[in-house]
Every structure is written in C-alpha cells, then in structure tokens.
Amino acid sequence: MPVNLPELNPASLTPIKGVRLGWAESNIKKLNRKDLLVIEIADNSSVSGVFTQNRFCAAPVTLCKKHLAAVKNNQVASIKALVINTGNANAGTGEQGMLDAITTCQHLAENMDIPVESILPFSTGVILEHLPINKILAGLPLAVANLKNNNWADAATTIMTTDVAPKAYSTQVKIGREQVTITGISKGAGMIHPNMATMLGYVATDANITQSLLDEITKEVADLSFNCISVDGDTSTNDSFIVIATGKSNAPAITSREDAGFKEVFNALLETSQYLAKAIIRDGEGATKFITVNVNGALSIEEAKTIGFSIGKSPLVKTAMFASDPNLGRVLAAIGYASRECKSLEDLDTSLLELYFGDTLVAEKGGRAASYKEKVGQAIMNKAEIDITVELHRGNESATIWTCDFSYDYVKINAEYRT
Amino acid sequence: MPVNLPELNPASLTPIKGVRLGWAESNIKKLNRKDLLVIEIADNSSVSGVFTQNRFCAAPVTLCKKHLAAVKNNQVASIKALVINTGNANAGTGEQGMLDAITTCQHLAENMDIPVESILPFSTGVILEHLPINKILAGLPLAVANLKNNNWADAATTIMTTDVAPKAYSTQVKIGREQVTITGISKGAGMIHPNMATMLGYVATDANITQSLLDEITKEVADLSFNCISVDGDTSTNDSFIVIATGKSNAPAITSREDAGFKEVFNALLETSQYLAKAIIRDGEGATKFITVNVNGALSIEEAKTIGFSIGKSPLVKTAMFASDPNLGRVLAAIGYASRECKSLEDLDTSLLELYFGDTLVAEKGGRAASYKEKVGQAIMNKAEIDITVELHRGNESATIWTCDFSYDYVKINAEYRT
Numbered sequence: 001m002p003v004n005l006p007e008l009n010p011a012s013l014t015p016i017k018g019v020r021l022g023w024a025e026s027n028i029k030k031l032n033r034k035d036l037l038v039i040e041i042a043d044n045s046s047v048s049g050v051f052t053q054n055r056f057c058a059a060p061v062t063l064c065k066k067h068l069a070a071v072k073n074n075q076v077a078s079i080k081a082l083v084i085n086t087g088n089a090n091a092g093t094g095e096q097g098m099l100d101a102i103t104t105c106q107h108l109a110e111n112m113d114i115p116v117e118s119i120l121p122f123s124t125g126v127i128l129e130h131l132p133i134n135k136i137l138a139g140l141p142l143a144v145a146n147l148k149n150n151n152w153a154d155a156a157t158t159i160m161t162t163d164v165a166p167k168a169y170s171t172q173v174k175i176g177r178e179q180v181t182i183t184g185i186s187k188g189a190g191m192i193h194p195n196m197a198t199m200l201g202y203v204a205t206d207a208n209i210t211q212s213l214l215d216e217i218t219k220e221v222a223d224l225s226f227n228c229i230s231v232d233g234d235t236s237t238n239d240s241f242i243v244i245a246t247g248k249s250n251a252p253a254i255t256s257r258e259d260a261g262f263k264e265v266f267n268a269l270l271e272t273s274q275y276l277a278k279a280i281i282r283d284g285e286g287a288t289k290f291i292t293v294n295v296n297g298a299l300s301i302e303e304a305k306t307i308g309f310s311i312g313k314s315p316l317v318k319t320a321m322f323a324s325d326p327n328l329g330r331v332l333a334a335i336g337y338a339s340r341e342c343k344s345l346e347d348l349d350t351s352l353l354e355l356y357f358g359d360t361l362v363a364e365k366g367g368r369a370a371s372y373k374e375k376v377g378q379a380i381m382n383k384a385e386i387d388i389t390v391e392l393h394r395g396n397e398s399a400t401i402w403t404c405d406f407s408y409d410y411v412k413i414n415a416e417y418r419t
Numbered sequence: 420m421p422v423n424l425p426e427l428n429p430a431s432l433t434p435i436k437g438v439r440l441g442w443a444e445s446n447i448k449k450l451n452r453k454d455l456l457v458i459e460i461a462d463n464s465s466v467s468g469v470f471t472q473n474r475f476c477a478a479p480v481t482l483c484k485k486h487l488a489a490v491k492n493n494q495v496a497s498i499k500a501l502v503i504n505t506g507n508a509n510a511g512t513g514e515q516g517m518l519d520a521i522t523t524c525q526h527l528a529e530n531m532d533i534p535v536e537s538i539l540p541f542s543t544g545v546i547l548e549h550l551p552i553n554k555i556l557a558g559l560p561l562a563v564a565n566l567k568n569n570n571w572a573d574a575a576t577t578i579m580t581t582d583v584a585p586k587a588y589s590t591q592v593k594i595g596r597e598q599v600t601i602t603g604i605s606k607g608a609g610m611i612h613p614n615m616a617t618m619l620g621y622v623a624t625d626a627n628i629t630q631s632l633l634d635e636i637t638k639e640v641a642d643l644s645f646n647c648i649s650v651d652g653d654t655s656t657n658d659s660f661i662v663i664a665t666g667k668s669n670a671p672a673i674t675s676r677e678d679a680g681f682k683e684v685f686n687a688l689l690e691t692s693q694y695l696a697k698a699i700i701r702d703g704e705g706a707t708k709f710i711t712v713n714v715n716g717a718l719s720i721e722e723a724k725t726i727g728f729s730i731g732k733s734p735l736v737k738t739a740m741f742a743s744d745p746n747l748g749r750v751l752a753a754i755g756y757a758s759r760e761c762k763s764l765e766d767l768d769t770s771l772l773e774l775y776f777g778d779t780l781v782a783e784k785g786g787r788a789a790s791y792k793e794k795v796g797q798a799i800m801n802k803a804e805i806d807i808t809v810e811l812h813r814g815n816e817s818a819t820i821w822t823c824d825f826s827y828d829y830v831k832i833n834a835e836y837r838t
Contacts, residue, residue, distance in 0.1 A: 055767045056755030056785075092751045094770070094786030127748025128787050237752050315734070315825075316833055323834035329546025332511045333656050336475030341760060348474045351513070366475075367513030368547050406734075408830050414735055415742035 002165050003290040003384050003404065005282040010153035014170045014181045016204040018042030018246025022146035023158040026139025028132055029087030029125060034158035036136060038108065038143040039082040039202065045246040046211045047071075047079035048218035049120070052239035058091035059101040060121040061238060067105075070117040071211075080118040082242065083108050083140070084200065086161055086187075090123040090131045091237035100131040107137050111144050124187065124200055124238050125161050156185040159200055162413065163189045167279035173268045175261030178251035180207045182268045186276035189231065189285045201226055201241040203272050207265045208247030210255045217266055218243045225273035228305070228401045230312050231284040243269065281402045286409030289321050290385045294400050297392040303342055304399035307390060310338035318406030321386060326377030328363050331355060335390060349394070356389040357381070421584050422709040422803050422823065424701040429572035433589045433600045435623040437461030437665025441565035442577040445558025447551055448506030448544060453577035455555060457527065457562040458501040458621065464665040465630045466490070466498035467637035468539070471658035477510035478520040479540040480657060486524075489536040490630075499537040501661065502527050502559070503619065505580055505606075509542040509550045510656035519550040526556050530563050543606065543619055543657050544580050575604040578619055581832065582608045586698035592687045594680030597670035599626045601687045605695035608650065608704045620645055620660040622691050626684045627666030629674045636685055637662045644692035647724070647820045649731050650703040662688065700821045705828030708740050709804045713819050716811040722761055723818035726809060729757035737825030740805060745796030747782050750774060754809060768813065775808040776800070 024036040041047065049068060051061050070076050083104060090097045101121050109116040123131065156166035170183040184203030209217070222241050247253065254262050282290050293311050298304035311317055314334040320327035332355065339345035355363040358380045362372045380386065443455040460466065468487060470480050489495050502523060509516045520540050528535040542550065575585035589602040603622030628636070641660050666672065673681050701709050712730050717723035730736055733753040739746035751774065758764035774782040777799045781791045799805065 052756075053758060053765075054752060054755035055758055055764065056751045056769050089748075092748055092782065092786050094784045097786065127752065128782075237748075237755060315829070319830050319833035322830065325834070329508075329511055332475045333473060333546065336473035336656060339472060339474055345474065346472075350475050363511065363547075365513050367511050367516065406830060408827055410734070411738050411741065411825060411827050411830055414738035415744070 002283040003287050005165055005279055008153055008156065008166050008168055012170060013152040013168055013183055014172065015149040015152070016181055016183050016246060017206045017248030018045060019204045019244060020147040020149050021151035021155040022143040022148065023151065023154050024139035024142035024146065026135045028085055028135055034154060035086045036139040036143050037084040037155050037158040038140070038147065039155070040112070040147050041080055041082070041244055042246045042248060043080070044078050045244055046209050046214040047242065047244050048211070048214045049240060049242045050219055050222045052237060054237045054239070056092055056237050058089055058123055058238045059093060059097035060090055060123045061240060062098065063101045063105065064120045064122070064240065067117045067120055076115045076117045078118065079120055080114040081108060081112055082120045082122065082202070084122040084159055085131070085136055086159055087125040088123060088129055088131050089125050089127045089238050092128040093130055096130055100133045103133055104136055108140050111141055120242065122200060122238070122240055124159065127237060152183055152185060159185065159187040161187065161189070162285060163187050164283050167276055167283065169272050169275040171268050171272055173264040175251035175264060178249055180205060180249045180251050180261070180265060182272050184272045184276050186280055188280045189283050200238070201273065201276055202244070203242070203269060203276070204244040204246065205265065205269065206246050206249035207251060207261070208249065208253040209245040209265070210253070213255060214243060214245050217269060221270050221273045224270055225277040228399070229277045229281050230309055230401065230403050231281065278402050281404050284404035285413045286407040287404035288384070288407055289405040291321060291403050291405065292387045292400060293403065294387065294389040294398065295392065296389070296398045297394055298397045298399070299344055299395035301397045301399055303345055304397050305401065306342035306345065307335055307338045308399050308401035310334045310341070311388060312401050312403035315406055318403070321381070321405035322407045324378070324381040326357060326362070326374060326381045328355065328368060331388065332363060348392070352393045354391040356391070358387050421702040422706055424584055424698055427572055427575065427585050427587055431589060432571040432587055432602055433591065434568040434571070435600055435602050435665060436625045436667030437464060438623045438663060439566040439568050440570035440574040441562040441567065442570065442573050443558035443561035443565065445554045447504055447554055453573060454505045455558040455562050456503040456574050456577040457559065457566065458574070459531070459566050460499055460501070460663055461665045461667060462499070463497050464663055465628050465633040466661065466663050467630070467633045468659060468661045469638055469641045471656060473656045473658070475511055475656050477508055477542055477657045478512060478516035479509055479542045480659060481517065482520045482524065483539045483541070483659065486536045486539055495534045495536045497537065498539055499533040500527060500531055501539045501541065501621070503541040503578055504550070504555055505578055506544040507542060507548055507550050508544050508546045508657050511547040512549055515549055519552045522552055523555055527559050530560055539661065541619060541657070541659055543578065546656060571602055571604060578604065578606040580606065580608070581704060582606050583702050586695055586702065588691050588694040590687050590691055592683040594670040594683060597668055599624060599668045599670050599680070599684060601691050603691045603695050605699060607699040608702050619657070620692065620695055621663070622661070622688060622695070623663040623665065624684065624688065625665050625668035626670060626680070627668070627672040628664040628684070629672070632674060633662060633664050636688060640689050640692045643689055644696040647818070648696045648700050649728055649820065649822050650700065697821050700823050703823035704832045705826040706823035707803070707826055708824040710740060710822050710824065711806045711819060712822065713806065713808040713817065714811065715808070715817045716813055717816045717818070718763055718814035720816045720818055722764055723816050724820065725761035725764065726754055726757045727818050727820035729753045729760070730807060731820050731822035734825055737822070740800070740824035741826045743797070743800040745776060745781070745793060745800045747774065747787060750807065751782060767811070771812045773810040775810070777806050
C-alpha cells in the first residue's frame with residue numbers, strides 16, 4: 001500500500017476553466033479498465049512541457065517536442081488537446097512507432113476539428129510492443145464524447161500502470177481579489193528517476209501566463225519536484241511533464257516575474273507538482289517507507305542533488321531502510337562515493353560534515369556522534385516517514401530529494417511485470 | 420550458491436617465492452574463524468596499489484597511501500608486510516580509527532623487526548565500529564608464527580566477509596626458459612562497484628618488475644578487471660587492490676614494456692585479476708546469474724563503460740534477469756539514459772545500434788529485430804551465464820563489464836546484515 005498517500009477524494013479536485021477531460025475503455029492491455037484519456041484545452045492557452053532525456057525516448061515524446069515547436073514557430077496558434085494511452089509505451093518501436101503516434105493525432109484532429117500539430121500525444125506501459133492502433137482509434141471518439149470539466153479523478157485513474165493509487169491535487173490562490181485554481185494529476189511507480197520530468201505529470205491552471213514565462217516556470221518547477229524523486233534510478237523512455245495555463249480566470253495576465261500574482265501562482269504550481277511527485281514515491285513499487293533526503297551547505301545545487309541521489313539510489317541504504325535499520329555506515333559510504341558523479345566533490349572534507357536522522361545528530365567528525373544512542377536511531381527508522389539531513393559546511397546551496405525503500409515486493413513486482 | 424565458481428582446490432595455488440602468509444583466529448566479530456592475515460614480502464620487492472575513491476575512505480586506506488609514498492620518497496626501502504583484518508572495516512571511525520590502524524602497524528613492525536612504514540594495513544567488515552584493537556594485537560604474533568609460503572587458500576578464506584566462497588587463482592608463464600608464477604586472492608560480495616579497485620584483491624608474482632612499471636601495470640590491470648564489476652553500484656570505503664612483484668624467479672628483470680616477458684606477465688596478471696574480479700560477481704550477494712555486458716563501437720572507453728554499467732546497475736534489468744525474462748525494453752532504456760553520466764552520449768543515435776543476447780540479434784533500428792523470436796531469447800535467459808552485447812556503430816572503443824542479477828536474497832542479505 002502507498003506510504004501515507006491520502007485516498008483520492010474526487011470532490012477535492014477543482015475543475016479548471018478551459019480544460020475538459022474525457023476517458024475511454026479501449027482494451028489496450030486489459031479489458032474493462034480506463035486506458036485512454038483526451039484533455040481538451042481552450043484556445044490560446046499557454047502549454048509548456050519538459051521531457052525525458054533518455055536517448056531511447058518514445059515516439060510520442062519526439063512528436064510532442066515537434067508540435068510544441070510548431071506553436072513556437074507560429075505554424076499553429078496553440079496546443080488544443082492532449083491524448084494519453086496507458087498499457088503500451090510506444091517506445092523502442094522504430095518507424096512504425098512514429099507512424100502510430102502520428103495516426104493517433106490525425107484521427108483525433110479530424111474528430112475534434114483541430115490542426116494535427118495542436119495535439120500532444122503520450123504513451124505509457126510496456127516497451128517494445130507496437131501500439132494496438134485500431135483499439136486506440138476506436139476509443140478516441142468515445143473519449144471525446146465523454147469530455148467534462150470535472151473528470152480529473154477519472155483522468156488520474158485512467159493514466160495508471162503499476163500504480164496502486166491515483167494521484168491528483170488541487171489548490172487555489174488569490175491574485176488581488178481574483179481566485180486562480182491549479183489542478184494536476186500524475187502517474188508512475190517504477191522506472192522512476194526522472195531526468196527532466198517523471199513518467200507522466202499534467203498540471204493545469206486558469207491563470208493567464210505568457211508562453212515564454214510558462215516555459216521558464218515549467219522547467220524550474222520540474223527541477224524542484226519531479227526531478228527530485230527516484231524509485232529505482234531508472235530513467236523512463238516516456239517521462240513527460242506538462243503545464244497548461246488557460247487564462248480563463250478573471251485574474252490579470254502574468255507576463256513577468258515582477259507582475260502581481262507571479263509568486264503566488266509559482267508557489268501554487270510548485271506545491272501541486274511536489275505533491276504529485278511525492279505521491280509517485282509514496283506509491284513507489286514495493287515501497288514501505290517514504291524517505292526525504294535534505295542536503296545543505298553544498299558549493300552548488302548539483303553537489304547537493306548528487307549527494308541526495310547517491311543516498312536515495314543506493315540499494316544498500318534502501319534495503320537497510322526496508323529493515324528499519326539505522327545503518328549510518330551505508331549512508332556515509334553513499335555520501336563518500338557521490339564524487340563519482342560530481343567532480344567538485346572530490347575534495348569533500350568528510351570530517352566537517354554532520355549527518356542527522358530526523359532531528360538527531362548521528363555522525364560528525366568522520367564517525368559516529370558521541371551523543372548518538374542507537375535506540376534513538378532505531379525509533380526514527382521504525383517510522384514510515386524518515387528524514388535524513390546532511391550538513392556539508394562547505395557552501396550555501398541546498399537540495400531535497402524524495403525516495404522510497406527497497407523491499408522484497410520491489411523485486412517481486414519487477415521480476416513478474418514485463419515493462 | 421555462487422554462479423559457476425569452481426570450488427577452490429588448495430593444491431591449484433602455486434606459492435610465490437618471496438611471499439609467506441600467516442593467519443590467526445582473533446575473535447574480531449565471530450569466534451573460531453580465521454579473521455587476521457599477515458603477508459610477509461621479501462626485501463626489495465615492488466609493491467603497487469590502487470584504492471577506493473570513496474571520500475569516506477577507511478583509516479587503513481589513508482595509511483596505505485602514506486606508506487606507499489614513504490617508499491617512493493626513499494624513507495623506507497620497500498614494503499615488507501601486509502596486515503588484513505576482517506569483521507571490522509575501521510571506516511567512519513574518525514581520529515581513533517587512524518590511531519588504531521597505526522597501532523596495528525607498530526605492533527607488527529616490532530614483532531617482525533621491520534620499519535612501521537613498510538607495512539600496509541587493510542580492514543573489511545562492519546563500518547562505523549571501532550576496531551577491537553586488543554584482539555588484533557593479540558592475534559598478530561599468532562599470525563606471524565604461522566607464516567608459510569603455501570597458505571594461499573587459507574588466506575583467501577581468512578579475508579572473507581559476506582562471501583560464500585573463497586576466491587583465489589594461480590597461473591604461470593615462461594620468460595625465455597624461466598618460469599614465472601602469479602597467484603592472487605580476493606574478497607567481496609556486496610557494496611561492490613569499485614572506483615579504483617574492489618573490496619580487497621592481492622596478486623603476487625615472482626617476476627622482477629621495476630616499481631614504476633608495476634605502478635602503471637597495476638592501474639591498467641585494475642581498470643580492466645576490478646573496475647569492471649558491479650554487484651549493487653555501491654562503492655565501498657575500503658576497496659584496495661595490491662600487486663606484489665618479488666623478483667625471486669630466475670627470469671630477467673622487466674624494466675619497460677619492450678622487455679622480454681612484459682606482454683606475457685602483463686597478460687597473466689590480467690588473467691588472474693579478471694578471474695578474481697569475476698569470482699566476486701559469481702559470489703555476488705544473492706546472485707543467481709552471471710552477466711557479461713560487452714559494449715563495442717563507442718567513441719571512447721568511457722562511453723562504452725558507462726553504457727555497460729548503466730545496464731549492469733539497473734535494478735529493472737537485474738530483476739528481469741533474476742526472473743529469466745528476456746526484457747529488451749529495460750536494456751534499451753538503460754542504454755538510453757547512460758547519457759546522464761557521460762555527456763558525449765547525448766547525441767547517441769539509437770537507430771544505429773544493435774543489441775544481442777548471446778549471439779542472437781534482438782533489437783536494431785530503434786526497435787525489436789524482425790528476425791527475433793522471444794522463444795530464442797527465453798532460452799538464453801534461462802541459462803546461469805548471460806552475455807549481452809551492444810554494438811553502437813559510432814567509434815572503435817570497447818569495454819566489458821561483469822555483473823549479477825538482483826534477487827530476493829539480495830534484499831534479504833542486506834536487510835539483515837549490518838555493514
């Protein structure tokens with residue numbers, strides 16, 4: 001079961017003016033389950049995305065980038081629809097995969113009477129199998145017929161693969177007297193170590209944000225949310241994170257960082273994205289612990305993040321967490337070898353650093369803290385939520401990453417599931 | 420049980436003239452087991468070492484580097500003894516740890532009547548616990564009294580921690596009419612992803628090799644053996660690899676790469692080191708498969724090695740191997756995200772690469788090979804030894820890495836064992 005992930009209450013999700021969602025059961029991998037989602041976006045919305053850097057990126061990822069470029073080059077006015085299928089990733093599928101992604105967009109374009117370049121396609125599920133394109137084409141009209149503005153909870157369920165629970169979040173902020181709403185959904189449980197973004201994340205707001213500013217915000221928010229999580233260190237071929245700003249609220253447009261409401265909307269987008277990213281970790285394959293790693297006092301954010309992930313990806317740390325074992329040694333070893341991936345850490349002075357489990361100092365001066373009692377560490381490890389903090393005392397930069405433990409069930413799930 | 424690791428036959432290990440080994444049972448962690456080893460080395464031998472790059476490197480590693488430097492600076496004539504304890508790594512032990520390592524060397528120096536700087540100390544086992552120094556000091560005279568030239572098999576057993584089986588190897592080559600012998604031992608099963616060398620590896624030869632040439636050879640051999648293996652991607656705090664050349668054979672001295680016998684001795688040292696490195700993988704924690712990843716056609720060795728380890732470290736690939744699942748998709752995804760750790764791979768053209776399981780082409784042109792039958796892939800995966808080959812078709816460099824699968828037992832061993 002997911003670690004402290006509250007059950008999704010559909011009533012908690014506020015619709016976004018200018019966004020409608022429709023799903024279908026198109027039998028892509030299993031019968032009688034929602035597996036195809038269409039998201040309709042109002043004219044002249046700003047839409048930004050960040051995508052996996054996996055060189056084996058899926059055909060739909062390549063097509064998404066092409067269609068977003070078409071907006072930038074004024075070939076089409078704006079992105080008008082997203083189409084997402086689960087059950088099949090359309091990755092490692094060669095030229096046929098690209099044809100299938102284009103065909104999907106073409107049929108949806110005809111059905112919705114919009115330009116094909118105004119559609120962003122996404123796929124998630126099994127790699128290396130060709131899309132069952134006829135099933136998807138048959139499902140598209142059903143999904144379009146089903147478009148509603150309050151379908152967010154069903155949308156979150158539709159995009160699940162090995163996820164145990166749907167993931168969605170809503171929040172609101174005021175710009176002056178005007179309310180702005182932000183609602184998002186995400187999916188993912190394994191093959192999670194995003195490079196640009198996670199498996200799939202979609203966040204929409206009715207705020208009015210110019211395209212160029214939304215592009216900046218999307219990258220920054222991704223770096224502080226979906227790019228800070230790891231289940232297993234494997235970067236998916238299909239990671240995509242999309243932010244939609246429809247501009248349908250009555251709040252004034254935000255065209256620069258100095259404009260009224262920028263900070264509030266940025267923070268609300270970040271809050272939503274962090275909730276959704278952390279929800280993926282809470283529902284990580286086989287997860288029994290939710291682990292937050294804070295790294296402070298680094299010379300650069302890269303240093304802090306590398307150490308965070310060095311701890312968060314270590315199979316030895318993750319199996320110790322599964323066993324509720326306050327194993328300082330494995331954490332220190334993982335800090336020590338982080339220099340493999342970040343050259344500037346080669347002169348890390350380990351005698352200066354402090355390691356905390358929760359609020360308890362557990363290691364300093366290159367060894368165990370004299371004040372540390374293992375009983376205290378054990379009590380902290382017994383909890384389902386564990387905070388690890390590293391104070392490097394060499395600079396002023398920080399990073400936080402979120403990860404989960406490594407359990408028998410992780411092996412079981414991945415020895416049995418064919419991605 | 421280790422994967423295809425032949426049971427060690429003590430008679431297969433040829434003594435090295437100029438090397439004697441003695442062990443003791445000093446109750447460091449467990450009663451009634453060999454846990455302390457002294458290796459005596461003849462005067463004027465060449466001794467070279469490479470060590471972990473973990474910033475939390477253990478006190479003995481720091482002291483080893485200092486004493487090797489003392490030889491270089493002519494403060495002492497040569498290295499005369501190694502002392503190795505298991506059961507405790509003396510890592511993350513701060514200033515006390517350094518004092519304990521020095522005290523160990525001092526007592527051995529007095530007992531053997533040699534300079535303290537001519538001793539290299541090594542520790543392996545639990546991290547963050549202080550050495551039980553009195554037990555070690557009591558054991559040293561017993562180990563010295565026990566020095567014999569045919570104790571190699573017992574030495575291999577003495578240095579084990581979570582290893583299931585001892586690891587040792589012998590080979591001989593001729594230089595002209597003169598026989599040269601090489602014998603080595605290694606240990607390690609978890610926290611294995613060497614950066615300079617593995618947990619512990621010791622190789623000795625009676626060839627006569629100058630110090631400066633042996634330094635070069637040691638680095639090159641380590642890069643092609645112990646630096647090509649990964650069990651779990653965790654780099655230990657104590658990795659050390661030592662090559663000893665006593666010069667006691669009758670073969671002529673080797674002072675340069677052009678000298679008679681250089682090639683033969685280099686290849687024999689490499690053969691020995693690769694056997695010992697692969698033995699660590701065969702005995703990897705929970706291992707049921709021995710996996711060889713060959714990467715050819717890269718622009719650089721770094722590219723080839725990064726892709727090899729990207730496949731070899733992926734928990735998704737390793738759990739699929741455990742399940743004997745010919746999961747091409749996970750292998751392709753791991754190739755695709757290797758650019759995270761090697762910038763030059765950012766322009767990798769995945770449509771050019773070919774992937775082979777054994778001799779069978781399984782993927783090409785960005786997708787599954789048309790000729791590939793899953794039944795064939797399944798038969799290959801069912802074996803205990805699996806070869807994966809990636810042909811990149813972008814350059815002329817190659818690398819081979821060795822790894823094992825990820826099983827329930829890996830989680831079990833590491834959830835229960837306090838390193």
